[in-house]
Amino acid sequence: MTEQTIALVTGANKGIGFEIAAGLGSLGWRVGVGARDRRRRDTAVEKLRAAGTDAFGVPLDVADDASAAAAAELIADRVGGLDVLVNNAAITGVMPQTPSTVDPATVRDVVETNVIGVIRVTNAMLPLLHGSASPRIVNMSSSVGSLTLQTTPGIDMGPIPTAYVASKTFLNAVTVQYAKELSGTGILVNSGCPGFTATDLTGFRGVRTPQQGAAIALHLATLPAGGPTGGFFDDGGSVPW
Template sequence: MSEQTTALVTGANKGIGYEIAIGLGALGWRVGVGVRNDVRREEAVEKLRAAGVDAFGVALDVTSDASVAAAVGQFERLDVLVNNAGITGGMAQEPGNTDLDVVRDAIETNVLGVIRVTDAFLPLLRASASPRIVNISSSVGSLTLQSQGTDATGPIAMAYPTSKTFLNAVTVQYAKALAGTNILINLGCPGFVATDLNGFRGHRTPAQGAAIGVQLATLPDDGPSGGYYDDNGPVPW
């Protein structure tokens, strides 16, 4: 592109989202740091700029129509959208003792938030020469892995894993709708990363987890769309 590539990363003030911003900034891209908390957003922008990233803050609550609409107004162009913001809903999620409000909250952020943000920014993405959408998912969203009972699926939980399966299904629908356009949309699985979402129990660093997000954000024009990937390649659905 002749002009500076611009990306938006939601939930970019910490963890995987922050490291994705670092990775995209290292390419010389301008990176919008989408965060709902004013203080955390500005702290992240300051830290990213100190690391050499051309970062700017974007006040963004993915659960709010008004907030997302206002965020769109901050952009004249957008080339890459990374939907990273997410919540776990906590660990008390076993079937038979389900708090439906916890499930609703996870879906509102992890699924409806992605739809809300993606739909709002699609007009700008359509105007880009090489637009990319990356939805950060998880191996726990894989029905294949869940049904096989592998170690990749974590504890039994009604909110987080099911919200990621829902997100995977939503992403497939976007890929079908965008087929034949220049917009590539894919799911990235960071692996079990040590973040505050899991009490820092993960065995991977945020930088390692961010690698798949950066990879999918920088796919060539003939790259895949509608895929589900981690560092090792395709993840089973």
């Protein structure tokens, strides 16, 4: 493992992912920009480098086993290891998504990226993370995935995009299971909520900037040894499951 901290951010070519990469780069970290679109990935790397981030591109389609394996091999060969994985890549899926009308194919597509993609990439990167002195995994979730908030009277969680909401609840459950399995290894695994952020994923209707949305990922990526694991957090602290 090199002395410089190494991070991989999936879906880092734009929006919150780009700002997470920029924020980690501002700490002096070397950051892998994970994205499947070569042009957008190259453009993001160029912008990050121009701003002083030590960035490199990582071709990565989180929905493809071979792509995840190749990304892990590239990181191992190019930088020698990995300290932090931020699973940021996500999709909302085709709308509308009310439970009675959603196409099951839409649910499958969303879960494939938002949940199975996280499992796929995490498992590919775990051998590298086990070699780190301070390994961290951050899964970018959403408060809409909180069953507690969804079922609390008087709390308006907005529209009901069934596939997306269910995928974030599913992701939170996966986060807890990873934290349990990896307990005692030094790998801290947490979910983070960026808040209602103005990105293309929200149709730019959010009230927070991508930079603000990235803040929770930076916090969880830099947790000290002995920090929380298996938790769900936003800028205000713990989010109920």
